[in-house]
Amino acid sequence: MIQGDQLTKYFGGRGETRDLCFRIESGSVVGFLGLNGSGKTTTLRMLAGDLAPSAGTVRIHGRDIAAEPRVVKRQIGFLPEIAPLYPEMTVREYLGYAGGLRGLRARELRERVSEAAAAVGLETVMGQLAGDLSHGYRQRLGIAQATIHRPELVILDEPFAGLDPAQIAEMRALIRGLAGTHTVLLSSHLLSEIRQTCDRLLVMGSGRILADGTEEELQHRLSTEIAIEVIARGDFVSMQSLLTGLEGVRSVTLQGEEGDAHRLRVGCETDIREALARSLVEAGFGLLGLHRSEHELEELFLELTRDGSPRDA
Numbered sequence: 001m002i003q004g005d006q007l008t009k010y011f012g013g014r015g016e017t018r019d020l021c022f023r024i025e026s027g028s029v030v031g032f033l034g035l036n037g038s039g040k041t042t043t044l045r046m047l048a049g050d051l052a053p054s055a056g057t058v059r060i061h062g063r064d065i066a067a068e069p070r071v072v073k074r075q076i077g078f079l080p081e082i083a084p085l086y087p088e089m090t091v092r093e094y095l096g097y098a099g100g101l102r103g104l105r106a107r108e109l110r111e112r113v114s115e116a117a118a119a120v121g122l123e124t125v126m127g128q129l130a131g132d133l134s135h136g137y138r139q140r141l142g143i144a145q146a147t148i149h150r151p152e153l154v155i156l157d158e159p160f161a162g163l164d165p166a167q168i169a170e171m172r173a174l175i176r177g178l179a180g181t182h183t184v185l186l187s188s189h190l191l192s193e194i195r196q197t198c199d200r201l202l203v204m205g206s207g208r209i210l211a212d213g214t215e216e217e218l219q220h221r222l223s224t225e226i227a228i229e230v231i232a233r234g235d236f237v238s239m240q241s242l243l244t245g246l247e248g249v250r251s252v253t254l255q256g257e258e259g260d261a262h263r264l265r266v267g268c269e270t271d272i273r274e275a276l277a278r279s280l281v282e283a284g285f286g287l288l289g290l291h292r293s294e295h296e297l298e299e300l301f302l303e304l305t306r307d308g309s310p311r312d313a
Contacts, residue, residue: 001026002047002153002183006056007132009042016042016206020056024200026152029179030197032187033301039207040187041081041157047185048078048155060153074102075183077151080160083142087131091122094130095144102149118146120174136167143174147182154178156186160193172197191298205305216271218300225250225267227293228276233261233286240264248272259287 007020017039024030032040045051047058049065049072058065067074086094095113104112104254115125120140125133130141139159146154156206159175160168168190178184188194194201195215201208203211203218211218232239236254243252243266251267266276273290 001061002060002185004043004047005059007043007046007053008041008055009046009051010054013124015207017046022202022209024183024185026183027197028199029175029184029197030188030192030200030202032202032204033191033194034187034204038204038305039206042207043204044078044157044187045165046069046153046231047153048076050078050080056186065077074149075152076155077146077148077149079142079154079159080138081161083138084145084288085130085138085141087129089130090116090127091130091133092126094141095148098145099148104149107225112148112150116148117256119147119177120144121170135162135169136164138311139167139171140174147178152183154182154184156184156212158187158189160188160190162171164274183226184189191301195292195307202278203301203304205309211304215300221222225269226271227268228268228271228273229289229291229293230264230266230276230280230287231258231289232264232280233288234284236262237284238283239280242279242285243276246275246279248275249264261286265293 002024004022009016034040036159046053049231099109248269255263
């Protein structure tokens with residue numbers, strides 16, 4: 001378990017974070033959300049042991065990182081927003097160097113280099129200079145160096161930044177692959193990726209934690225509804241009547257047309273996609289698509305950060 005207790009950081013008299021308290025269970029993937037200047041990076045750096053807090057403590061499995069830095073930091077892997085690479089080293093040389101800094105030696109080091117490279121798909125570029133790699137491969141190398149010593153906690157600051165859609169999908173898969181074996185903390189401005197990657201959200205604003213929980217839990221606290229987008233063929237009035245009559249449905253609105261199909265927004269109390277799909281198919285409507293709205297998390301995030309006030313659990 002990772003614990004932050006009253007974490008506070010001042011820079012030149014200005015409070016960057018204030019009295020942060022949270023608990024993170026082992027094996028989970030937790031996303032830190034927040035506007036620029038909200039304190040996300042400062043918080044991750046304190047958790048990584050890269051920045052000492054002005055007040056408060058960080059504990060990993062009960063050990064205080066300030067009191068036992070050498071012991072605790074062995075359990076941490078950190079990838080900052082700009083990957084700390086040496087461009088004149090080959091991928092193999094750099095991983096060997098990173099593993100050596102972590103105390104790995106000889107045969108164990110060779111095994112870990114191969115293991116870390118395979119885990120992120122670097123086998124074909126081991127002889128290339130780090131400086132010649134694409135941005136996507138540099139991010140992979142950054143994750144490899146952060147995990148080469150098999151840490152319990154992996155911290156990734158903006159791992160999706162600068163990646164194209166294909167690389168984002170690959171990075172998402174890499175991060176989900178770390179779950180269970182590692183506890184993963186990450187920050188990102190890409191809200192859709194946070195949704196698909198993380199088990200839990202910590203929303204930050206003005207150096208404080210505004211909300212903490214799963215997306216569904218945060219929606220419940222704000223009394224907001226889950227939005228499901230449906231694309232289906234058939235008579236709209238009949239379709240609206242059917243869906244409005246389902247338990248848990250609050251509203252059904254027409255968003256537009258896609259060819260001969262209707263695009264609907266269904267506001268629900270809970271995620272009832274399975275019931276929606278079954279009802280539409282059984283009633284003979286041509287169901288072409290059904291998914292959670294991509295704008296849902298964005299709306300929730302904006303609501304949480306609007307006034308900067310913490311939301312009670």
